[in-house]
Amino acid sequence: MIIDKLFNTVKEKGHVCLGLDTDLSYIPKDFLNKFSSISEGVFQFNKSIIDATLDVVACYKPQIAYYEALGLEGLIAYKKTIEYIKKKGGIAIGDIKRGDIAKTAEMYAKAHFEGDFEVDFITLNPYMGLDTIEPYIPYIKKGEKGIFVLIRTSNKGAKDIQYIDTLDNEKVYSKVGDKLNKIGENFLGQCGYSSIGGVIGCTHTEEGIMLRKKLNSTFFLIPGYGAQGGTAEDVAMYLKDGNGGVVNSSRGILLAYKKYEDGEKYFDKYAREEVIRMRDEIKLAIKNNTRG
């Protein structure tokens, strides 16, 4: 099961999920100008970041919106980036948040689990219902692919749907989480987690501990660290025994170089340093948490 590979990589390399939200403006000018096309410039930036961090991250998460914004050129860069991650033995989560049903969802599965845009995991949006995940199940069953379904995000607007109180006094997101956790029980890896993971945004409350306990077979993809306000202590509440999830950071890592005078020249080195800092900070917070 692909979830076992991710679990073991977390155990070995820590919890950092490196978000490759590569905006053109993030790439140092001198570096970008070395390449004759935008797709090559974006890809080479990503490649430098990947080369500098492969032994210290759990996985990479390219956010496809940044590539779509550059049109076909951007999608060439997306394709080359995920191919490179695969070639180096890394794990790629395509952050695509698609959500559709029936034949359309089959098409998305074909698009992102086969062919040009093949990745190990994708993110999905469940609003249309849990039949949105059915077309991905055959790939999950084979053990090769996995999904992370949006359960609870940490943006302001999350209250509009996810936090609605239901007639039986729950929250909408809680019902979604329970249902996904239950489906996931049919696809458990040896690590005890299933290849149907959940996106759980990091808020600053003890709720994390409750969710980690309740959704016991759901591996978490946790956004919200760093630039978005979550601390290592916050995210540690969503993790268990030093595993159970990966923590995403994008800008915090890609733009770490901005703090240094020679940053533009060594952006990859500073990305690596930031990953290690973040990795160790989370490790320590989990340790303190377990003690407490």
Added chain:
Amino acid sequence: MIIDKLFNTVKEKGHVCLGLDTDLSYIPKDFLNKFSSISEGVFQFNKSIIDATLDVVACYKPQIAYYEALGLEGLIAYKKTIEYIKKKGGIAIGDIKRGDIAKTAEMYAKAHFEGDFEVDFITLNPYMGLDTIEPYIPYIKKGEKGIFVLIRTSNKGAKDIQYIDTLDNEKVYSKVGDKLNKIGENFLGQCGYSSIGGVIGCTHTEEGIMLRKKLNSTFFLIPGYGAQGGTAEDVAMYLKDGNGGVVNSSRGILLAYKKYEDGEKYFDKYAREEVIRMRDEIKLAIKNNTRG
């Protein structure tokens, strides 16, 4: 406002939204073999369909999943298709159902309202919250672009989230619809509808009449007709005064040729005949409805 253009086109040409869910298997072999690449074959099929229907449809809705499934080749076909619709003065709804926040949503806006993948309208998924639509507002304000947000779909799984009963005895989708309708009131066109439309799947109940009344400034994009089980009488309940929405059909039109012996040769002609049949059927149902 772009919604006025759509409204007026519906008035003039009827309610048919032609879904360009162009699966490779839908294209007659002899036709496809005439072209040296998949992207050209798919585009030329779409072009033939568009040429044969431009005066009898309200708009076109390419479902991007079908193009993503063909990788970069498919996205070239998608780009050429929407460019061709624009060139011919038609209206294109990119059925992308993206849903993300902050900078990521800005990137999707850039991707689908500018550059390679520019269309007039896109579909969006609101699960993360109504801040998912904020980055599209500047485009809507300028009058050039519009969105259709998922409110209520008609698939089996819709019960999982959209139909959850809330503490104050509503349905989740109903709250979503009300909120969107309210936001839309700030962006009304001269036609009385706003450029923030809603996707409302056609079910077989009187609920349509209630929704059309309640969401009075929301223009509807209605899937579920034909192959998905909705009749003209069903969809007519979601329309008002012969306007207020467009009704999507994809396979029913693209594959209309399959019923005829010489179908493969004249697939475009049979698509046109099916559009006209559907258009007139809906027109009649609305007339009967208004009488009743």
